[in-house]
Amino acid sequence: MVETTRRPAARVICLDAAWRVLLLRWHDPVDGAWLWEPPGGGIEPGETPLAAARRELVEETGLDPGAVLDRSVPVERDVRWKGTRYVGPEAFFVAYFAEESPSLTRTGLLPDEQVDLHSHAWVSWSGLASLPDRVEPPQLLTVLRALTPDGPWRGEGR
Numbered sequence: 001m002v003e004t005t006r007r008p009a010a011r012v013i014c015l016d017a018a019w020r021v022l023l024l025r026w027h028d029p030v031d032g033a034w035l036w037e038p039p040g041g042g043i044e045p046g047e048t049p050l051a052a053a054r055r056e057l058v059e060e061t062g063l064d065p066g067a068v069l070d071r072s073v074p075v076e077r078d079v080r081w082k083g084t085r086y087v088g089p090e091a092f093f094v095a096y097f098a099e100e101s102p103s104l105t106r107t108g109l110l111p112d113e114q115v116d117l118h119s120h121a122w123v124s125w126s127g128l129a130s131l132p133d134r135v136e137p138p139q140l141l142t143v144l145r146a147l148t149p150d151g152p153w154r155g156e157g158r
Contacts, residue, residue: 011040
């Protein structure tokens with residue numbers, strides 16, 4: 001039986017100058033699954049969701065934490081990782097970067113994260129559906145639209 005854990009967490013949807021979204025490609029060493037996910041992770045005791053989002057962004061990407069806006073949407077998560085099922089709401093924040101495809105650094109990752117984080121990509125919104133592995137959360141486009149009402153899709157009637 002898979003252990004189920006409720007873990008408060010925060011994630012950052014990073015958008016570059018071309019409105020591409022940053023996704024990290026992780027490999028689960030327990031079940032061999034691959035997944036694409038925005039940067040983020042657990043909220044430490046006494047930490048606000050915004051502070052956790054900014055800390056995780058720096059740890060996983062080296063990008064400027066000041067780019068993370070103080071606006072979030074809650075997303076119900078149900079994801080398996082390393083033999084544990086994580087459920088519950090996560091705060092999703094948005095960050096805008098003025099350049100196209102800013103480069104990342106991995107210096108803040110823990111040793112096991114260095115192994116599990118395979119790669120990253122700046123993906124166009126239309127390219128999300130064609131990624132070779134599952135995207136978490138599955139409703140990422142809905143989350144993107146909720147966080148970025150001024151985005152390039154306004155007026156599309158969605």
